[in-house]
Amino acid sequence: MDKKPCNSSQDAEVRKGPWTMEEDLILINYIANHGEGVWNSLAKAAGLKRTGKSCRLRWLNYLRPDVRRGNITPEEQLLIMELHAKWGNRWSKIAKHLPGRTDNEIKNYWRTRIQKHIRQTDQNMNHGQSSEMMIDQQASTSHVSSSADPMETYSPPSYQVKMESDHPSAGTALPVLADSNDSYWSMEDLWSMQLLNGD
DNA sequence: AACAGAGCCAACCGCCGAGGT
DNA sequence: AACCTCGGCGGTTGGCTCTGT
Numbered sequence: 001m002d003k004k005p006c007n008s009s010q011d012a013e014v015r016k017g018p019w020t021m022e023e024d025l026i027l028i029n030y031i032a033n034h035g036e037g038v039w040n041s042l043a044k045a046a047g048l049k050r051t052g053k054s055c056r057l058r059w060l061n062y063l064r065p066d067v068r069r070g071n072i073t074p075e076e077q078l079l080i081m082e083l084h085a086k087w088g089n090r091w092s093k094i095a096k097h098l099p100g101r102t103d104n105e106i107k108n109y110w111r112t113r114i115q116k117h118i119r120q121t122d123q124n125m126n127h128g129q130s131s132e133m134m135i136d137q138q139a140s141t142s143h144v145s146s147s148a149d150p151m152e153t154y155s156p157p158s159y160q161v162k163m164e165s166d167h168p169s170a171g172t173a174l175p176v177l178a179d180s181n182d183s184y185w186s187m188e189d190l191w192s193m194q195l196l197n198g199d
Numbered sequence: 200a201a202c203a204g205a206g207c208c209a210a211c212c213g214c215c216g217a218g219g220t
Numbered sequence: 221a222a223c224c225t226c227g228g229c230g231g232t233t234g235g236c237t238c239t240g241t
Contacts, residue, residue: 016210016211017210017211017234018209018210018235019209019210037227038226038227039226039227040225040226040227051211052226052227053211053212053226053227053228054210054211056227056228057209057210057211058209058210060228061209061210062209089229089230089231090229090230091229091230092228092229092230093229103228103229103230104208104209104210104230105208107230107231108207108208108209109207111207111231112206112207112208113207201241202240202241203239203240203241204238204239204240204241205237205238205239205240206236206237206238206239207235207236207237207238208234208235208236208237209233209234209235209236210232210233210234210235211231211232211233211234212230212231212232212233213229213230213231213232214228214229214230214231215227215228215229215230216226216227216228216229217225217226217227217228218224218225218226218227219223219224219225219226220222220223220224220225
């Protein structure tokens, strides 16, 4: 560990926390022009004060054009459960079988929806069959948990910059974009911006 | 109308393995 | 052969939003 303390001056420059739209644009733009790879160098070359890891994660989980978010379909849910039964928490492996889905999303989905349902099921049937079996059964009947599709109404990838346009009450948006009700940035917006910026 | 609790999601952290020097 | 760097993975956490009281 502790590979040298590093210059604290450099550390101070590393940004953390939610990505801003500007950062996203920079990253998208850079990758569009130079491609992915060598994330640490990429982060520096693009002028982002982020770690390579952070850039990679942001790109893979959110910015990639082919990434699909929300609306986990019953089929996908079924597949997730089947693959999880087969491989366990090998999220990246599972994600490979779900085009457009990221390991992070699947992982979150599993933890929040399915695992919760397992617990509830376990509680309901004090000792009975194992939860895994329950899932399997549900899966095979393709009737998954009652919360089977809570995401039907999932609003499209509202931009993470807390545009809050969805929730006017949350008035703590970032200054740049907060004042418009229309400031609802979708990935499409970002990509079209990127295209406009071209380079 | 205000407050509290629960749920959800994005991002970070630490570890491990692969590749390069 | 050993060391170092980078990328990838899984687990965990923090913050925001929604729902119920």
